[in-house]
Structure formats: structure tokens, C-alpha cells
Amino acid sequence: xxxxxxxxxxxxxxxxxxxxxxxxxxxxxxxxTYQERIELGSRRLTVRAAGDPGSAIVDATGLDGPALAMTAxxxxxxxxxxxxxxxxxxxxxxxxxxxxxxxLSAGYGAGVQASDGAVVDAGExxxxxxxxxxxxxxxxxxxxxxxxxxxxxxxxxxxLGADPTLRGTTVAECGYRxxxxxxxxxxxxxxxxxxxxxxxxxxxxxxxxxxxxxxWVHQTxxxxxxxxxxxxxxxxxxRVEQTxxxxxxxxxxxxxxVTLSESGGLPQAGVAAxxxxxxxxxxxxLTELDSMIGLAGVKxxxxxxxxxxxxxxxxxxxxLSVGAVSHHLIFTGAPGTGKTTVARIYGQLLKALGVLPNGxxxxxxxxxxxxxxxxxxxxxxxxxxxxxxGGVLFIDEAYxxxxxxxxxxxxxxxxxxxxxxxxxxxxxxVAVIVAGYTKEMADFLDANSGxxxxxxxxxxxxxxxxxxxxxIADRIARNDDYVFAAGLSAALHEHFSRxxxxxxxxxxxxxxxxxxxxxxxxxxxLRAMGRMPSRDDLRTLMLDDLRAVVx
Numbered sequence: 042x043x044x045x046x047x048x049x050x051x052x053x054x055x056x057x058x059x060x061x062x063x064x065x066x067x068x069x070x071x072x073x074t075y076q077e078r079i080e081l082g083s084r085r086l087t088v089r090a091a092g093d094p095g096s097a098i099v100d101a102t103g104l105d106g107p108a109l110a111m112t113a114x115x116x117x118x119x120x121x122x123x124x125x126x127x128x129x130x131x132x133x134x135x136x137x138x139x140x141x142x143x144x145l146s147a148g149y150g151a152g153v154q155a156s157d158g159a160v161v162d163a164g165e166x167x168x169x170x171x172x173x174x175x176x177x178x179x180x181x182x183x184x185x186x187x188x189x190x191x192x193x194x195x196x197x198x199x200x201l202g203a204d205p206t207l208r209g210t211t212v213a214e215c216g217y218r219x220x221x222x223x224x225x226x227x228x229x230x231x232x233x234x235x236x237x238x239x240x241x242x243x244x245x246x247x248x249x250x251x252x253x254x255x256x257w258v259h260q261t262x263x264x265x266x267x268x269x270x271x272x273x274x275x276x277x278x279x280r281v282e283q284t285x286x287x288x289x290x291x292x293x294x295x296x297x298x299v300t301l302s303e304s305g306g307l308p309q310a311g312v313a314a315x316x317x318x319x320x321x322x323x324x325x326x327l328t329e330l331d332s333m334i335g336l337a338g339v340k341x342x343x344x345x346x347x348x349x350x351x352x353x354x355x356x357x358x359x360x361l362s363v364g365a366v367s368h369h370l371i372f373t374g375a376p377g378t379g380k381t382t383v384a385r386i387y388g389q390l391l392k393a394l395g396v397l398p399n400g401x402x403x404x405x406x407x408x409x410x411x412x413x414x415x416x417x418x419x420x421x422x423x424x425x426x427x428x429x430x431g432g433v434l435f436i437d438e439a440y441x442x443x444x445x446x447x448x449x450x451x452x453x454x455x456x457x458x459x460x461x462x463x464x465x466x467x468x469x470x471v472a473v474i475v476a477g478y479t480k481e482m483a484d485f486l487d488a489n490s491g492x493x494x495x496x497x498x499x500x501x502x503x504x505x506x507x508x509x510x511x512x513i514a515d516r517i518a519r520n521d522d523y524v525f526a527a528g529l530s531a532a533l534h535e536h537f538s539r540x541x542x543x544x545x546x547x548x549x550x551x552x553x554x555x556x557x558x559x560x561x562x563x564x565x566x567l568r569a570m571g572r573m574p575s576r577d578d579l580r581t582l583m584l585d586d587l588r589a590v591v592x
Contacts, residue, residue: 045069047091051522055079055088055099062086070097070121078104079118081111083136090120094142094165102126102148111136118143125150130171133159133180140166142400147171151198152189155180161205163187164392165399174212177203177228184210186392186399186431192216196238199226199251206231209398213237219261223247229254236260242284245272245295252277255302259283270294278302322393323347330386334516335509336379342500343387350394367468367497368396371486372476374502377548380476381435383502388433391472398470401432407441410456418455426463426471434473440481443488457488464495505548507537514552518582523560526583536591555590556582562589 044066052058055077058068064085072092078101079088090097099121101108108123109131117139123130129150131138138155140163145152152168154176155161161175161182167190168174174189179201188211189196196215199205204227211234212219219235222228223246230253235242241263245251250273257280258265265281268274270292276299281288291297327347330340353366368391372380385402392400405425412418426434436442442453464473477485479501486493505513511533515525525533536555540546547554563586567574 045520047071047520047522048075050520059084059086059088070099072096074098074100076100076104078106079109079111080106081109081114081116083113084111085115087117087119088121089118092120094120095122095144096120098122098124100124101128107132107150107154110134111138115139117141122146129154129176130168132156133161135159137182138162140164142166144169145171151176152192154178155182155203155205165401168192173198174215175205176200177205177226179203181205183208186210188213190214195219195221196235197221198223199228199249200224202227204228207233209233211236215239218242218244218263219258220244221246222249222251225249226251228252230256232256238262241265241267242281243267245269245274248272250274253279255279261285264288264290266290266299268292268295268297273297274299276300319393319395323390326386326390326393330383333379333382334512335505336383336502339379339383339500339502342498343383343390346387346498347390347394350391350396354395367495368472369464369468369496370472370474371482371496371499372474372502373479373482373499375478375504375542375546375548377546377550378502378504379549380502381437383500384433384435384474384476387474388472392432397433397472398431401429402435403429403432404435404437406437407453407456410436410442410460411452413452418452419459422456422459423463426460426467430467430470432471434471436473436475438477439475440477440485443481443485454488457485457492461489461491461495465491468495504542504546507534510537510548510552513549514556517553517556521556522580523556523582524580526581529582529584529587532584532587536587555587558590559586562586565589 044063046052046058046062046066046068048055048058048070055075062068067087067089069089069091077099079099099108102124103126107128107130108125112134113136115137119141122144124146126148130145130147131153133155134157137160142165145168149172151173152171152175153161156178159180163184164186166187169190171192172194174192174196175184176198181204183206185208191214193216195218196212197220199222202225206229208231214237216239218240219238220243226249228251230251233256235258238261242258242261242265244267246269248271252275254277259282261284263285265284265288266276268291271294273296278300280302289299330343388402389400391397409425410422412421442456511530514533559582563582567578
């Protein structure tokens, strides 16, 4: 069983948790800013934001070193913002680091600096400030669906025989060169977007041997691609435009094969290309789905969809025909039944299967889509849709968009009509999931004659039963370092059995709300003890705490 250490909660600081975490453990950070550094040697750990990506910030500004430094082992970091002052945000001198959905910021130095045989696998990572974005020195790995923007010097550096793969990544608005390859660098650059550089877009020097495929280099102050003396390079089906002359410069002593494309087939700005399948990530995500309480039918439906996608990829690889498949879904049911969580996992599964470029999750409601005057709604809806490209657009309470009379409702209809067209035009680039009460969602689908046909499947999220609600309450309590006293689980079961499952029933939210009340009741009970409570006192929720809430 995986050991999970919560910060704060089980441990007051990140350092405390890392010191005692066993190999294979997961350290979760609640939303907030942590004025700490992560220093790791030969460890095998996962450090993960408990909330949305970027909600947990490890800020090493003013501290003596990077926000994250590792020298060996195997570490995964997910959803964190890592900030440093006069150091790189991340240094990896050996071992393997897996970065997912992270945001990096450095005052001086690189977003990621990898050396000494290290392997860095970065997916959906944004470097928003620093001297460089990624620096690979005698190191390797993969940078996928990521972004380097606005750094003061070179965006990406590959040197000393380093051989990373950059795929579906944007390098923009760098002060000097976009990608600099030198000292026998051997990178593969696939379907990347390099633009807005202060000098050349991509420079190859000092005996380097890169392969640059289907990459768009544009709007550079210097030449688009420069291949220096003694280098061997393959430039295949790239587009180079709006650069200084010559657009591609090849030194007479270099050996280079260059084929350029005038249009088509290249990534749009901000939307990276789809990636290869990651079988290990698929299994991890399916395990995470299985760990959710209840939802047997929904889990089966999701697995069936994943099986179909997998088989389609096998058929495509075998040269067999594959029909068009929609990834848009309808989630129906009451609040608090896990719809948002399942939608997030589904998006990450599509990313891991190579179906979508990234698993970014954008949750919106009516107010994010509907404007205040004619024409404004189509503009807002299109903007939100484009922002979700490559990932999941989750529209909660989507039925509120349906026309119900009055001008404001008509603007909702305009949003629906706009979505119908966008969903068809970009069905391979985004997954739209609409959610809401079962009956109201049926009315929503009637709002446009083509709406229902855009969705592949409807999944019904049923209300949780008393047994499942007790399990949910127990899990929430344990994650917050509480335990139930004898008899409390049975009392909770009785309480949940009496609740009416009407339209206002909150499911898991009922369990969370009840626990919040019980914690407050416990606080009052402990304050009235007249002595310092023991550790067990602080952790244990009693029957009296429940009675204080439900009486």
C-alpha cells in the first residue's frame, strides 16, 4: 500500500515529511506557499499538489539553493509551482526526475538544469521566468507539451553530448536564441514552435548532430535555423518564415539535409502535438480511478472507452482503418458524486494514450461562456474553448445554458450553438464534458438538434449509499490525520441512512460538511477538558462530536 504523507496535516513542513518518507511514498502539499527547498539524494518519491496545478508553491527565494535539487534516485513532482531566487528553479545532477503540470520561475539560472547523466521527463511544464528554460548538459529525457516563454537568454540549451527529445513544445520571446545546440549535442526536436527570439531561432554548433522535424520557426530577429561548421543535421518538413535572411543558413563544411514546408501540418501556437502512449501512466491513472469509492458503473464505462482507444491505436499501427471517434461525454447525476474528479482523470488518460496533446483541465460554468450583448457570447465561448484546446473543457451545470425565456437565456442558446460547431471542428483536439442533474441535462440536449450527436456517451453518477458515505468520511478524516472512536462508524451509517436523497442531497459534500462540524465540536470539547489534550485526544473524533452536530 502506498504511504501518503500530507503537508500540512500529518507533518507541519515539507522538510519534515521528506525526512521520514519511505521509498515509494507520496507527499501531498495543500494549497499555499512553502518557504522551503526540496533536496533529495537516492530517493524514490512522489511530491504532488493536493489541489489544482500551481496551487502549492515551493518558494526558495532568498534561500541558499534551487527550489528542487536532486542528485540520484527517481522522483516525480506533479502540479507544483517551483520558484527560486539566484539559482535555477530545478537542478538534476543524476537520477531520473519526472515533472508534470509544473510552473517554474528562476531569478537567475534555468528553469531546469540537468547534468551528469540525469534523465528529465517533463510534461506540461511552463518556464515563465529565468535566464534559460531548460539546460541539458550530458543529460537526456523528454520535454513534451511544455512552454518556455520570456526568459532573458537562450530558451533551451543542449550541450556536452546531451540527447533529449523536445516534442510539441513552445519556445517564445527569449532574449537571445530559442534553442542552442553545441558541444556535440544530439537532440531530437519534433513539432515544436520557436518564435519571437532576440537572435536566431535554432543554432547548431561545435560538432552537434540534431534532428529537427516538423517544427515552426518564425518571427525571429536572426536567421530561423543556423547550422555551423562541422555539424551534421537533419531538418525535415519544417516551416521557417518571418525571419532575418537567410532563413536557413548552413555552413559549407556542415552536412545537412534540409526540407522545408510552406504550410500545414505544424502545431498551432499554444497547442502542442499529441504524444506517444505512456502505458505506465495509463495504469497509474486507472488505479487512481479504481481507488475512488463507489461508481462501479462509471469506472466500467471509462475502462471501456480506454480499451476502445487502445485497440484503435493498435489498428492504426497495423495499417487498418479506424473510424472517427468523439471524446466528448455527458455526466449526469447529483452534486458530490465525483464528476469533476473523474473528468480530470479522463483528461489525463487521453493525454497518456496520446489522443490529446495535454491533459489540462478547464472547468467553466454559464458565467464564463455567456456575454452581455449580441455577439459577445460567441466571442467568450470561443475564447474559453480555444484556451482548453489540447485538454478537457468541463462545463458544470451545463443545463443553465438552455433557453428558458428572456434575452439572457437567448445568449445561453448562442453559447450552445457556438459550442456545437467548435466541438465538431476540433473533436480531435479537445474533450468537452458537460455535467448536471439527469432530468435537466436531457432538456439541455434538446436545445440544439446537433448537440446530442456530438457526445460519445452518457455516464450516470448515482447517489452514494450509507456504506460508501461512511467510507468517504473515514478517508477524508484519515487524510486529515483524524481517526474514529469505537462506535462512531456505526453511528455515521445510521445518520446517513436517515438522510433524504432529494435534489439538495450533496453526497460526498454531505460527508465533508458533517466532518467539518464534528471537528469544530471536538475543538470545543477539548478546550473544556481543563488540561492539555494528548496526541490521541487531538486525533480522535467521538460519538459526542457527532451528536453535537446532528442533534
